[in-house]
Amino acid sequence: MTHLRAVVLGAAAGGGLPQWNCGCQNCNAARDGSIPAASQSSVAFSANGSDWAILNASPDIRYQIAAAPPLHPTGPRDSPIRSVVLTNGDIDHVVGLLTLREKQAFTLFTTAAIAEVLDDNPIFRALDPAFVRREIVALGKPFEIAAGLTAEMFVVPGKVPLYMEGETVDTELEGEQTVGVHLTAGGRAAYYLPGCAKVTDALAERMRGAPLVFFDGTVWENEEMIRLGVGAKTGARMGHMSMAGAGGSMAAFAPLDVARKIFVHMNNTNPVLDPSSPERAEVEAAGWEVAFDGMEVTA
Amino acid sequence: MTHLRAVVLGAAAGGGLPQWNCGCQNCNAARDGSIPAASQSSVAFSANGSDWAILNASPDIRYQIAAAPPLHPTGPRDSPIRSVVLTNGDIDHVVGLLTLREKQAFTLFTTAAIAEVLDDNPIFRALDPAFVRREIVALGKPFEIAAGLTAEMFVVPGKVPLYMEGETVDTELEGEQTVGVHLTAGGRAAYYLPGCAKVTDALAERMRGAPLVFFDGTVWENEEMIRLGVGAKTGARMGHMSMAGAGGSMAAFAPLDVARKIFVHMNNTNPVLDPSSPERAEVEAAGWEVAFDGMEVTA
Numbered sequence: 253m254t255h256l257r258a259v260v261l262g263a264a265a266g267g268g269l270p271q272w273n274c275g276c277q278n279c280n281a282a283r284d285g286s287i288p289a290a291s292q293s294s295v296a297f298s299a300n301g302s303d304w305a306i307l308n309a310s311p312d313i314r315y316q317i318a319a320a321p322p323l324h325p326t327g328p329r330d331s332p333i334r335s336v337v338l339t340n341g342d343i344d345h346v347v348g349l350l351t352l353r354e355k356q357a358f359t360l361f362t363t364a365a366i367a368e369v370l371d372d373n374p375i376f377r378a379l380d381p382a383f384v385r386r387e388i389v390a391l392g393k394p395f396e397i398a399a400g401l402t403a404e405m406f407v408v409p410g411k412v413p414l415y416m417e418g419e420t421v422d423t424e425l426e427g428e429q430t431v432g433v434h435l436t437a438g439g440r441a442a443y444y445l446p447g448c449a450k451v452t453d454a455l456a457e458r459m460r461g462a463p464l465v466f467f468d469g470t471v472w473e474n475e476e477m478i479r480l481g482v483g484a485k486t487g488a489r490m491g492h493m494s495m496a497g498a499g500g501s502m503a504a505f506a507p508l509d510v511a512r513k514i515f516v517h518m519n520n521t522n523p524v525l526d527p528s529s530p531e532r533a534e535v536e537a538a539g540w541e542v543a544f545d546g547m548e549v550t551a
Numbered sequence: 552m553t554h555l556r557a558v559v560l561g562a563a564a565g566g567g568l569p570q571w572n573c574g575c576q577n578c579n580a581a582r583d584g585s586i587p588a589a590s591q592s593s594v595a596f597s598a599n600g601s602d603w604a605i606l607n608a609s610p611d612i613r614y615q616i617a618a619a620p621p622l623h624p625t626g627p628r629d630s631p632i633r634s635v636v637l638t639n640g641d642i643d644h645v646v647g648l649l650t651l652r653e654k655q656a657f658t659l660f661t662t663a664a665i666a667e668v669l670d671d672n673p674i675f676r677a678l679d680p681a682f683v684r685r686e687i688v689a690l691g692k693p694f695e696i697a698a699g700l701t702a703e704m705f706v707v708p709g710k711v712p713l714y715m716e717g718e719t720v721d722t723e724l725e726g727e728q729t730v731g732v733h734l735t736a737g738g739r740a741a742y743y744l745p746g747c748a749k750v751t752d753a754l755a756e757r758m759r760g761a762p763l764v765f766f767d768g769t770v771w772e773n774e775e776m777i778r779l780g781v782g783a784k785t786g787a788r789m790g791h792m793s794m795a796g797a798g799g800s801m802a803a804f805a806p807l808d809v810a811r812k813i814f815v816h817m818n819n820t821n822p823v824l825d826p827s828s829p830e831r832a833e834v835e836a837a838g839w840e841v842a843f844d845g846m847e848v849t850a
Contacts, residue, residue, distance in 0.1 A: 272616045273632075273655045275624040283623065311650055315614060317571045324582065325574040329781050333572075343649050343677055350646050351610055355782070356572045373672040378642055378714040415677040482628050483654070 254400055254438030257298045258466075260547040261306070261316035262291035265470050265519040266344030268312060276482050278525050287526050290545050291316055292344045293446050293517045295466060296323060296333075299400035299437035305335045307433060307444055309348030319546060334398040335359040339405075340430040340447055341369035341413040353378040359385045361397060363405060363428035369413060391428065400438070405431040406458065409449040411491040423491050424449045430491065440551045442466065446517040449491045451504035460508045464551045467501060468492055469515025469542065472522050472531050480521050492517075495524070495535060502538045514541045514549065553699055553737030556597045557765070559846040560605070560615035561590035564769050564791075564818040565643030567611060575781050577824050586825050589844050590615055591643045592745050592816045594765060595622060595632075598699035598736035604634045606732060606743055608647030618845065633697040634658040638704075639729040639746055640668035640712040652677040658684045660696060662704060662727035668712060690727065699737070704730040705757065708748040710790040722790050723748045729790065739850045741765065745816040748790045750803035759807045763850045766804070768814025768841065771795055771821050771830050779820050791816075794823070794834060801837045811850075815842045 262268070269290040270279035281287040292310035304323060310316065317323045317333075325331050335358055338345055346369070352358065360379070362370070367388055370376045389395050394404040410430025411423045432445040432455075442464040448455070459465060470492035477483035487494050494500045495515065505513055515535065518524060523531040524542050532542060561567070568589040569578035580586040591609035603622060609615065616622045616632075624630050634657055637644055645668070651657065659678070661669070666687055669675045688694050693703040709729025710722045731744040731754075741763040747754070758764060769791035776782030786793050793799045794814065804812055814834065817823060822830040823841050834841060 267653055268613055270617055271653060272613055272650060273624050273628055273630040273653050275627050275629060279624075283617065289617075311610065311646075312613065314567055314571055314611065318569055318582065318588075325572050325578075328574050328779070329572055330574060331572040343652065343674070346674075347610075347646060347649050350642050351571060353642065354566055354570060354572050373674045375642070375645075375668075375672045375674070375714055415674055480627070 254299050254440065256435060256437040256440035256442055256551040257301060258442065258549040259296045259320055259322070260516065260543045260545060261294040261296055261320060262310045262312055263516055263518060263543040263545055263547070264290035264292055265517045266292060266342060267520055268292045269520040269525060271520050274482060274520055276480055276521055278520050281526065288544055290518065290525065294348070295444060295516065296320065297401060297435055298398060302332055303334050303398040304332050305337055305397035305401060305403070306333055307337045308339055308345035308446065309336050309352060310344055311347040313348030313351050329354070329356065331356050331358070333358055335361055337361045337397055337403055337433060338366050339433060339444070340410060341366045341416070343413065343415070346370065349376060350378055355380060355383050357383045359387055361387050361389050361395065361403070363391070363431060364388050365428035369416060391431065402436045404434045406434065408432040408445055408447070408455065409452060410447050411449070423488060442551055447491060448493060449488065450493055451501065456504065456508060459505070459510055462510045464512045464549065465510050466514050466516045466543070469495060469518045469522065469524065471519055472496055472524060476521050482521060502535065502540065506538070513539060514543050516543045518542070553598050553739065555734060555736040555739035555741055555850040556600060557741065557848040558595045558619055558621070559815065559842045559844060560593040560595055560619060561609045561611055562815055562817060562842040562844055562846070563589035563591055564816045565591060565641060566819055567591045568819040568824060570819050573781060573819055575779055575820055577819050580825065587843055589817065589824065593647070594743060594815065595619065596700060596734055597697060601631055602633045602697040603631050604636055604696035604700060604702070605632055606636045607638055607644035607745065608635050608651060609643055610646040612647030612650050628653070628655065630655050632657055634660055636660045636696055636702055636732060637665050638732060638743070639709060640665045640715070642712065642714070645669065648675060649677055654679060654682050656682045658686055660686050660688050660694065660702070662690070662730060663687050664727035668715060690730065701735045703733045705733065707731040707744055707746065707754065708751060709746050710748070722787060741850055746790060747792060748787065749792055750800065755803065755807060758804070758809055761809045763811045763848065764809050765813050765815045765842070766800060767791055768794060768817045768821065768823065770818055771823060775820050781820060801834065801839065805837070812838060813840045813842050813848065817841070
């Protein structure tokens, strides 16, 4: 029987928990083991448990695969990973491609805009086209990403990757730079949106009544990094809406009747990463779960 | 008092141990814990224990820093890492730069040829020049890489990175694409050569009588990857000389009177990674040590 199976490979945003140069409360707690560490943003999906698609290839992918037995090779050089799907061109979502370079066949699905980012960087030629098939997908058209598993991309407000930013930046751009993914396997379905600047009316209508949504949990509140003294940017400036507050994701999803809502892509400053925090209690009271590395979800 | 202190952050070559798609004997043994896992090629050096230089930034650097307490941040956003030095432009030596992107000041030392590889890839703009100072260094000219710690680069036979290879490849190129590093702190000294295609007469003379050498241990024998059915390339084709045999590194170093010789950058197929292997016994009998993740060496 077909299920939709997800394994959260990495629950944290870019930088991970702990981040190399961060001495914030969460990073120190992760270093001393008092809260769980979390690697960078990636979720694996499968319809049959033996063919897998990786949504976003994080810099931590070698460790993430090593920690996930279903993704281990089954022969001398082999992998059950059939494809990688990118939802934007951010470093925390594309650098792992450089680990998947060892003459192993898989398909890389991206929008044209994200493919352009890769093509601008000859280092990605390390993915030998004799092995890695590149497929440019259009928004709104379903495509198969692993046996029995279909994906469809749709527009989500976001921005271009940091390293491609110009003088001015549209942080709620609606194009092919940042997308969400609708996954279906048989009659099962899930949404994956690790980056989202705003729940527009159209996006709210799409989410309404969904059985399972993985959603952008980067920051608890917009000014969090500034308040903690570890950065000068708001969540909005980074293209991410906050969890809390009138304009936050908890408020936006409250009326949408989504059966299971899971936050992913938490920045290391987000207090919900501490299981004993009042903010964690608050998101759970609002019907949300907070993803963790190795979390398994079956729809 | 000044010492020269080294911490091996990663003892393996590109791909690491286990490699994501490799089911060779070593990779399987590392997955089930019967031999130690090893991350990708990097060594940290310090003269005072509080200011560090990283020689090569591996894709595993976030985990490597997390595992090395002297490299942990000491404030909200801070790092004792003062510089990164690159010995070539290979993926296993440069991708970690993309992890060191969080608005943290350090100096990046490279040859002009290696800098060109980085400049060809806009993704490395993630290293904001307002924080990361790029210094192009000439061969044969000493420069300070951390307090009291000096480095000098010299030519080593090698090749351009795989993703920059053209139709024909010179695998014993002697230019600025692959270099060795001579490190000095007070009266202490060490050599670091994670990639070397051949011990030329000039290189042998340079190594003669050295107190400490970290040397390219990629393959045990030239045909190893072919014999194990995991690749089509010889060690020589990859720009690495073998350990064993008449043309190997053990033979080349035998007459050179080096006090302490340590193999680094072992490919996952190299049998010396298994502490119980006859090949490990053979290199140890020849006076070599095999590096491991977390190995500390003081000169």
